[in-house]
Amino acid sequence: MFDLHMTPEEFRRAGYAAVDWVARYMGEIERYPVLSQVEPGEIRSHLPASPPEKGEPFEAVLRDLDEIIMPGITHWQSPNFFAYFSGNASGPSMLGDLVSSGLGVQGMMWATSPACTELETHVLDWLVDMLALPERFKSTTQGGGVIQDTGSSSSLCALLAARERATGFETNRRGIDRQLVAYASSHAHSSMEKNARIAGIGRDNLRLIDADESYAMRPEVLARTIEEDLAADRTPFFVTATVGTTSSHAIDPVRAIGKICRQHGLWLHVDAAHIGTAALCPEFRWIHEGLELADSYVFNPHKWMLTNLDCSAFYVTDREALIRTLTIVPEYLRTAASESGRVFDYRDWHIPLGRRFRSLKLWFVIRHYGVEGLQRYIREHVKLAQEFRSWVEEDDHFELAAPAPLSLVCFRLKGEDDLNQRLMDSLNDSGELYITHTKLDGRLVLRLAVDAPFTQRRHVERAWSLIQEPAEAVGRD
Amino acid sequence: MFDLHMTPEEFRRAGYAAVDWVARYMGEIERYPVLSQVEPGEIRSHLPASPPEKGEPFEAVLRDLDEIIMPGITHWQSPNFFAYFSGNASGPSMLGDLVSSGLGVQGMMWATSPACTELETHVLDWLVDMLALPERFKSTTQGGGVIQDTGSSSSLCALLAARERATGFETNRRGIDRQLVAYASSHAHSSMEKNARIAGIGRDNLRLIDADESYAMRPEVLARTIEEDLAADRTPFFVTATVGTTSSHAIDPVRAIGKICRQHGLWLHVDAAHIGTAALCPEFRWIHEGLELADSYVFNPHKWMLTNLDCSAFYVTDREALIRTLTIVPEYLRTAASESGRVFDYRDWHIPLGRRFRSLKLWFVIRHYGVEGLQRYIREHVKLAQEFRSWVEEDDHFELAAPAPLSLVCFRLKGEDDLNQRLMDSLNDSGELYITHTKLDGRLVLRLAVDAPFTQRRHVERAWSLIQEPAEAVGRD
Numbered sequence: 043m044f045d046l047h048m049t050p051e052e053f054r055r056a057g058y059a060a061v062d063w064v065a066r067y068m069g070e071i072e073r074y075p076v077l078s079q080v081e082p083g084e085i086r087s088h089l090p091a092s093p094p095e096k097g098e099p100f101e102a103v104l105r106d107l108d109e110i111i112m113p114g115i116t117h118w119q120s121p122n123f124f125a126y127f128s129g130n131a132s133g134p135s136m137l138g139d140l141v142s143s144g145l146g147v148q149g150m151m152w153a154t155s156p157a158c159t160e161l162e163t164h165v166l167d168w169l170v171d172m173l174a175l176p177e178r179f180k181s182t183t184q185g186g187g188v189i190q191d192t193g194s195s196s197s198l199c200a201l202l203a204a205r206e207r208a209t210g211f212e213t214n215r216r217g218i219d220r221q222l223v224a225y226a227s228s229h230a231h232s233s234m235e236k237n238a239r240i241a242g243i244g245r246d247n248l249r250l251i252d253a254d255e256s257y258a259m260r261p262e263v264l265a266r267t268i269e270e271d272l273a274a275d276r277t278p279f280f281v282t283a284t285v286g287t288t289s290s291h292a293i294d295p296v297r298a299i300g301k302i303c304r305q306h307g308l309w310l311h312v313d314a315a316h317i318g319t320a321a322l323c324p325e326f327r328w329i330h331e332g333l334e335l336a337d338s339y340v341f342n343p344h345k346w347m348l349t350n351l352d353c354s355a356f357y358v359t360d361r362e363a364l365i366r367t368l369t370i371v372p373e374y375l376r377t378a379a380s381e382s383g384r385v386f387d388y389r390d391w392h393i394p395l396g397r398r399f400r401s402l403k404l405w406f407v408i409r410h411y412g413v414e415g416l417q418r419y420i421r422e423h424v425k426l427a428q429e430f431r432s433w434v435e436e437d438d439h440f441e442l443a444a445p446a447p448l449s450l451v452c453f454r455l456k457g458e459d460d461l462n463q464r465l466m467d468s469l470n471d472s473g474e475l476y477i478t479h480t481k482l483d484g485r486l487v488l489r490l491a492v493d494a495p496f497t498q499r500r501h502v503e504r505a506w507s508l509i510q511e512p513a514e515a516v517g518r519d
Numbered sequence: 520m521f522d523l524h525m526t527p528e529e530f531r532r533a534g535y536a537a538v539d540w541v542a543r544y545m546g547e548i549e550r551y552p553v554l555s556q557v558e559p560g561e562i563r564s565h566l567p568a569s570p571p572e573k574g575e576p577f578e579a580v581l582r583d584l585d586e587i588i589m590p591g592i593t594h595w596q597s598p599n600f601f602a603y604f605s606g607n608a609s610g611p612s613m614l615g616d617l618v619s620s621g622l623g624v625q626g627m628m629w630a631t632s633p634a635c636t637e638l639e640t641h642v643l644d645w646l647v648d649m650l651a652l653p654e655r656f657k658s659t660t661q662g663g664g665v666i667q668d669t670g671s672s673s674s675l676c677a678l679l680a681a682r683e684r685a686t687g688f689e690t691n692r693r694g695i696d697r698q699l700v701a702y703a704s705s706h707a708h709s710s711m712e713k714n715a716r717i718a719g720i721g722r723d724n725l726r727l728i729d730a731d732e733s734y735a736m737r738p739e740v741l742a743r744t745i746e747e748d749l750a751a752d753r754t755p756f757f758v759t760a761t762v763g764t765t766s767s768h769a770i771d772p773v774r775a776i777g778k779i780c781r782q783h784g785l786w787l788h789v790d791a792a793h794i795g796t797a798a799l800c801p802e803f804r805w806i807h808e809g810l811e812l813a814d815s816y817v818f819n820p821h822k823w824m825l826t827n828l829d830c831s832a833f834y835v836t837d838r839e840a841l842i843r844t845l846t847i848v849p850e851y852l853r854t855a856a857s858e859s860g861r862v863f864d865y866r867d868w869h870i871p872l873g874r875r876f877r878s879l880k881l882w883f884v885i886r887h888y889g890v891e892g893l894q895r896y897i898r899e900h901v902k903l904a905q906e907f908r909s910w911v912e913e914d915d916h917f918e919l920a921a922p923a924p925l926s927l928v929c930f931r932l933k934g935e936d937d938l939n940q941r942l943m944d945s946l947n948d949s950g951e952l953y954i955t956h957t958k959l960d961g962r963l964v965l966r967l968a969v970d971a972p973f974t975q976r977r978h979v980e981r982a983w984s985l986i987q988e989p990a991e992a993v994g995r996d
Contacts, residue, residue, distance in 0.1 A: 046888055046892045046895060046896060047609060047610065047972065047973065048609070048610030048611065048887075050542040050543070050545045050546040051542070052610065053538070053541065053542050053545060053610040053613075054538055054539065054542040056610060056611070056614055057534075057535075057538030057541070057542065057610075057613075057614060057617075058534075058535055058538060060538075060614040060617050060618060061530070061531055061534030061535060061537075061538060061617070062531060063618065063621070064530065064534065064617065064618065064620075064621030065527040065528070065530050065531040065534065066527070067621055067622070068527045068530060068621070069527040077630075078630075078632060078633050078634070080633050080634075082629065082633070082856060082859070082861040082862045083637070083861070084633070084637075085633055085634045085637040085638065086637045086638075086640065086641050089637075089638070089641045092645070092648065093645040093648070093649060093885050093889075093890055094885070094886060094889045094890065095889055095890050095891055096889040096891055096892070097886070097887050097888050097889040097891075097892045098886050098887065098889065100611070100614075100887065102886070103611070103882075103883055103886045103887070106886075107618065110634075111634045111638065111879075112634075113634070114632065114633040114634025114635075114637060114638075115622060115624060115632050115634055115635075116624060116630070116631050116632045116633075117622075117624075118622075118623050118624050118625055118631075118632075119622070119623040126625075126631075126851070129623050129624070129625040129873075130623075131620060131621065131622075131623030132524060132525070133524065133525030133529065133530040133533060133534075134525065134533070134577070134580070135620070136530075136534075136617065136620040136621055137533055137534060137537040137577075139616065139617070139620045140534075140537050140538070140541065140613060140616070140617050140620070141537060141540065141541065141584065143541075143608060143612070143613040143616045143617070143827045144540070144541030144544055144545070144608065144613055145544070145592060145594075145595075145596070145608075146595050146596045146606050146607075146608030146827050146828070147592060147593060147594075147595045147606065148595055148603075148606040148828060152559065153554075153555075153593070154593050154595075154603075155555060155591065155592050155593045155595075156555050156557050156559070156561070156562055156591040156593075157555070157557075157562045157587075157588045157589075157590070157591025157592055158591075158592075160560070160561075160562040160563045160566075160591060161562065161566070161588065161591075163563065164563050164566045168569070168570040171569065171570070172570060191668060191871050191873070192871035192872060192873045193872075193873075194870060194871045194872045194873070195870055195871050198717075198870065202716075202717060205719075213716075213719065213721065214716040214721065214722060215721055215722055215723055216721045216723055216724075217695060217698070217699070217719055217720050217721025217723070217724050218694060218695040218719040218721075221694070222694070232847040232848075232849040232852070232872070233847075233872060235847055236845065236847045236870075239679075239690075239691040239844075239845075240675075240679060240717065240718065240845075240870065241717065241718070241719055242682075242690065242694055242695040242718055242719020242720070243694050243719070244690065244691065244692055244693045244694025244695075245691060245692055246692055246693055246694070247693075247694050288849070288851055289849075289850075289851055344873070350620045350623050351623070351625060351873060351874075351875045352871075352873060352874075352875060367716075368713065368716075368717075370709040370710075370712055370713045371709075372709040372765070372766075373766075373956075373957050373958040374603070374765055374766055374955060374956065374957040374966070375709070379559060382559070384559040384560070385559045393671060393672055393675065393713075393717065393870065394668050394669035394671045394672050394829075395669060395670075395671045395708075395709065395710060395713075396606075396668070396669045396670075396671070396821070396828060396829060397828070397829075398828045398829060402588075405580075406580055408570050408571070409571060409574070409575050409579070409580045409583075410525075410574050410575065410577065410580070411523055411574050412570075412571045412572050412573040412574040412575065413570055413571065413572050414572055414573055414574075415523045415573070415574045418523060419523060478851060479850075479851065480850050480851040481850040489851070495524065496524065
């Protein structure tokens with residue numbers, strides 16, 4: 043049957059073709075409309091109803107990739123992608139991931155590939171130094187880091203470990219038997235509610251705490267709400283502070299929140315999924331003020347550190363709580379190394395059992411760019427976003443809609459929501475750039491995030507001129 | 520700052536080098552000891568304490584990959600890897616994944632790359648036909664499929680949807696407020712317990728039902744246990760039937776279990792993570808007998824269908840139950856397409872929000888091999904495993920320890936567990952092959968799984984002769 047597989051030589055030829063394809067894509071990316079222009083069902087309608095009975099040449103697949111798939115791509119790596127949060131790919135990251143695919147190891151336990159575990163632990167310790175995170179997150183203390191797929195999953199693991207610690211690890215055994223209550227700001231990521239549901243807590247037991255005029259959590263409201271829950275015999279156990287909300291990059295006051303958590307013995311989780319990477323630069327490390335009070339922390343290198351999906355870096359100060367929450371050891375997974383207690387088995391640090399060798403791409407990225415290169419990358423994005431912010435502030439048609447501390451600017455055309463919606467739709471329909479929206483104080487707000495890998499000054503300048511022109515036209519309608 | 524990035528030309532050069540590296544690895548894989556021989560901490564000790572300040576050339580990274588990382592690799596793609604379950608990589612899969620990394624799209628919603636959603640839906644519908652699964656799993660009915668990272672996560676989503684359907688979607692809102700009870704065989708995958716804990720059910724409320732002499736669930740015990748729970752005012756809601764247990768490939772009687780589920784209105788989940796792929800071949804489709812009674816189903820192309828991690832195919836017959844369980848729509852994720860109801864937003868089909876374009880690799884695999892090629896692949900593995908089984912049966916020193924219907928043979932040296940442990944350790948320490956163990960009926964049993972991509976007859980023959988030789992020596996000790 044071995045005529046079925048690519049031989050190493052055939053793999054080499056097909057691999058070169060795939061690399062050429064990606065290189066060409068990187069070079070031509072600005073030619074595509076940023077937001078895919080297809081209608082629902084259009085891509086499927088070009089795919090054959092049945093799979094091929096016989097194998098086909100690689101060239102045929104690449105041809106269909108161009109002809110069928112590409113029209114349905116929204117170009118997250120385009121320098122004109124200013125939507126949501128960025129997905130950061132880069133050459134070294136892609137190639138680290140290719141090597142990971144080639145090795146095909148499954149790193150569920152130390153023994154199933156020691157390098158997969160040890161490189162991950164090591165690189166995550168590097169990141170503690172690189173971002174000047176508290177030492178307590180290092181594997182050399184009682185803490186440690188692990189790569190998860192996304193911030194959502196990382197935050198779920200934090201919630202679960204907190205749930206177990208608060209109930210003496212009895213919920214794992216008996217199920218939920220009391221009213222557990224979690225807290226996050228009303229601007230926290232949607233996964234907080236999803237996770238409360240998954241964990242059996244219920245969304246009614248997630249208190250969304252009011253925010254101040256900068257859209258950051260009001261700690262005095264948090265304190266009062268906890269007191270009320272305690273008075274009503276509920277069990278507060280978990281608070282998420284967001285450093286960089288998805289809507290507007292608002293930064294919750296971590297230290298004030300942390301003190302409240304300490305006072306009541308609650309687990310403090312800090313979600314810096316999008317902007318944690320900024321702490322690579324000393325001048326932005328103020329975002330993490332108070333982080334020494336946190337029990338867990340997450341930031342996503344796949345969002346702003348040139349590492350393609352999926353790569354979320356999750357840290358805890360008390361790894362035993364996490365492991366005890368998630369460990370299961372059936373007989374067929376017992377190994378001498380695991381039972382020696384001298385190794386980490388990362389299967390016990392997250393939801394899935396199986397896991398890719400994801401630290402390779404992170405290692406490739408850090409080696410390629412070096413700490414200085416990554417710092418320059420972040421600084422340039424922040425500089426460009428701040429320039430954009432100043433242009434908004436100087437233009438009488440527009441107003442800034444939230445503080446813009448880093449790489450995201452929330453703004454709006456003065457006037458009705460409808461004007462802003464039409465402005466956004468016309469921009470996105472043009473294919474020239476892609477921005478998205480949110481609502482702040484009940485008003486529709488446009489978001490421009492400068493964090494795509496190849497975005498340069500000329501792209502942000504052009505975006506601003508494209509935004510200004512129809513804005514005036516829309517204004518005249 | 521754009522001197523930091525690889526240019527398309529630099530990417531091409533580095534990409535060719537990475538492809539060459541993988542091609543060389545594929546060609547040389549048999550030279551490595553299958554199970555890594557390093558000690559805990561050994562890999563880390565060769566990594567510098569600090570990350571590089573300045574970027575380094577790609578060649579330096581590849582050199583360290585060879586010198587530092589490779590000794591810590593356990594070679595899951597080796598034809599002499601007979602451990603656990605296989606992790607199946609293949610050339611077309613790796614290259615599909617490379618293109619996915621290159622595009623760098625985040626497919627959380629249809630609008631964020633329509634092709635990412637539509638190719639996934641389409642290929643998962645193809646798989647329904649390819650495996651002759653019930654039509655109710657197709658997206659053209661009320662059901663549909665989605666790619667998850669692992670079988671563990673797929674089964675968790677099934678459990679959650681079942682929990683919500685059983686409680687009128689009130690648990691999501693209020694949290695768990697009654698004693699919900701789930702069921703699986705005592706040989707079910709470890710994720711069943713982990714998931715019961717995650718979902719707030721508690722492991723005491725997961726009933727592990729006794730198995731028969733073939734290690735398959737006894738449906739009469741299931742029925743009795745459900746009756747007892749009902750009589751005690753508990754709320755049974757979820758049953759997992761395993762098609763191919765991890766220990767021994769035991770196959771639960773899905774139809775009998777399904778009838779019991781129908782009688783009581785319980786959600787039936789079928790976990791065929793490892794061996795579902797066998798249903799590509801008509802002669803093995805008996806493994807899915809009764810699947811028409813299932814509410815959800817999972818099999819992992821990354822285990823036996825030449826698609827590298829992570830790629831778990833998860834199906835439901837009632838997608839609304841799944842979506843309603845997991846959907847969250849904050850303002851910043853609202854799009855016209857989503858609100859039209861004409862598209863799938865796969866973020867609502869699993870735990871994470873962000874997601875890679877994983878269907879590309881599955882599509883590349885199906886195109887490269889064709890249905891016939893994949894069938895030949897499965898048949899060859901089963902044939903080799905069955906030959907191995909016959910050799911075991913013919914050798915007086917050994918005994919078969921479980922039925923071996925497909926690609927996994929559980930066997931043991933007649934005699935004490937200790938003999939078998941020493942036999943396994945000596946084999947694995949030799950680096951010549953890698954097998955693992957389980958316990959069945961309290962006895963230590965060796966497992967030989969024939970499902971690595973490049974395993975041929977000569978590898979299985981050699982494994983048998985390596986197993987026989989020290990077996991005799993161990994027997995003389």
